Amino acid sequence: MGYVAVTGGQKAIEAADQLNLWYRLKDTEHSLETTDIEKQLRHLVDRVMSESGLYAPNYAALAIKQAEGDLCEAAFLMRAYRSTLERTYESLTIDPGRMRVIRRISSAFKDIPGGQILGPTMDYTHRLLNFSLNHENSAEMMNILREKVPDLKLSQPPVFQKVAKLLREQGLLFPPKSSGTLFDITRDKLSFPAPRSAKLQILARGETGAMTALAYSNMRSHIANHPTIGELRVGYAEVTIAYPLDASESICLGEIMITEVETINAFERDEQGEVKLRLGYGLTFGQNETKAIAMAILEQSLETEGPSPTQDEEFVLLHVDSIEANGFVSHLKLPHYITFQSKLDVLRQTQKIATATADKKRQINAQKEGQNDAGKAETNI
Numbered sequence: 416m417g418y419v420a421v422t423g424g425q426k427a428i429e430a431a432d433q434l435n436l437w438y439r440l441k442d443t444e445h446s447l448e449t450t451d452i453e454k455q456l457r458h459l460v461d462r463v464m465s466e467s468g469l470y471a472p473n474y475a476a477l478a479i480k481q482a483e484g485d486l487c488e489a490a491f492l493m494r495a496y497r498s499t500l501e502r503t504y505e506s507l508t509i510d511p512g513r514m515r516v517i518r519r520i521s522s523a524f525k526d527i528p529g530g531q532i533l534g535p536t537m538d539y540t541h542r543l544l545n546f547s548l549n550h551e552n553s554a555e556m557m558n559i560l561r562e563k564v565p566d567l568k569l570s571q572p573p574v575f576q577k578v579a580k581l582l583r584e585q586g587l588l589f590p591p592k593s594s595g596t597l598f599d600i601t602r603d604k605l606s607f608p609a610p611r612s613a614k615l616q617i618l619a620r621g622e623t624g625a626m627t628a629l630a631y632s633n634m635r636s637h638i639a640n641h642p643t644i645g646e647l648r649v650g651y652a653e654v655t656i657a658y659p660l661d662a663s664e665s666i667c668l669g670e671i672m673i674t675e676v677e678t679i680n681a682f683e684r685d686e687q688g689e690v691k692l693r694l695g696y697g698l699t700f701g702q703n704e705t706k707a708i709a710m711a712i713l714e715q716s717l718e719t720e721g722p723s724p725t726q727d728e729e730f731v732l733l734h735v736d737s738i739e740a741n742g743f744v745s746h747l748k749l750p751h752y753i754t755f756q757s758k759l760d761v762l763r764q765t766q767k768i769a770t771a772t773a774d775k776k777r778q779i780n781a782q783k784e785g786q787n788d789a790g791k792a793e794t795n796i
Contacts, residue, residue, distance in 0.1 A: 452476035461701020466737050467493030468620040470671050487741035504656045511675045512577050514650040522644040529575040578646040622737035623706040630709035633725040642678035649674045649702045676707040
């Protein structure tokens with residue numbers, strides 16, 4: 416595909432940029448604070464962090480403001496910024512089993528050790544517009560925090576044993592899958608078949624809508640796979656690095672909020688012929704439960720063979736990335752003058768050849784008709 420650089424349009428580009436700024440501010444009374452975006456639009460921030468692969472809530476809020484709410488553009492800004500950062504350390508493997516849980520549910524078991532914790536969610540309320548939010552102010556916000564949820568900020572999120580661990584102890588699950596040598600999709604060239612660690616990384620920062628659509632197709636029409644959520648948990652996990660002077664010790668750098676999902680899938684036989692259940696696994700930054708569930712479904716689907724599109728790792732992994740997809744579709748807005756003119760030249764040349772060929776056929780047919788008429792006349796004589 417050929418491209419041509421835009422020349423002589425610098426002033427127009429600058430004017431377009433200024434006009435875009437004017438449209439962002441023209442009907443507003445005050446500028447959005449990035450802190451308000453970060454704290455009150457947390458699901459939006461979590462999604463941008465997840466799809467960009469960079470855990471930085473304040474920068475995600477800034478990207479959302481700069482992109483005027485365009486999630487793909489915000490994720491692109493974040494990923495571009497991430498590419499400029501130096502990698503100083505590599506963290507140790509995070510153990511979600513030690514997560515400080517704020518939400519924990521299971522659709523497979525009613526009673527789980529420690530009980531189910533609904534936590535912060537809108538799953539169990541009616542999807543109706545709350546018009547009172549139109550008039551919400553700072554005083555009302557503080558009143559809600561003081562009177563309706565006075566103790567939440569004082570409670571310490573608990574730590575629970577994972578449901579999957581209990582099932583493995585009973586011999587009902589396959590052992591945990593090994594990812595082998597860690598593959599870095601930001602530095603290593605991806606080839607197929609891809610290692611499991613590469614699949615998980617791509618899915619972890621995949622576009623939520625695309626992954627949800629593929630997971631839906633997996634459950635609905637192609638292979639009719641309907642997994643059950645063994646456990647969904649949201650909470651805070653520590654990020655640690657090895658102590659530089661003693662590798663047996665670790666240093667905690669802080670904690671991040673993550674969502675982890677383990678789905679229970681169909682029965683299969685192991686190498687010894689025993690029937691066991693398989694787990695699908697999903698983990699994302701922030702509280703992004705739909706994406707984590709979709710990731711668990713797709714992860715398990717990619718581990719099996721079959722005719723379904725969601726079992727084709729090349730199809731799935733190359734089409735769920737929001738930056739790749741948005742960039743390739745959006746690039747159509749850029750100048751394609753040379754390529755389009757070449758298509759027009761080919762089209763015109765083809766039309767000329769077709770016209771010339773049609774004229775020649777008509778001449779030949781006319782000559783044949785003339786010869787046939789002459790032959791008929793001779794016969795009559």
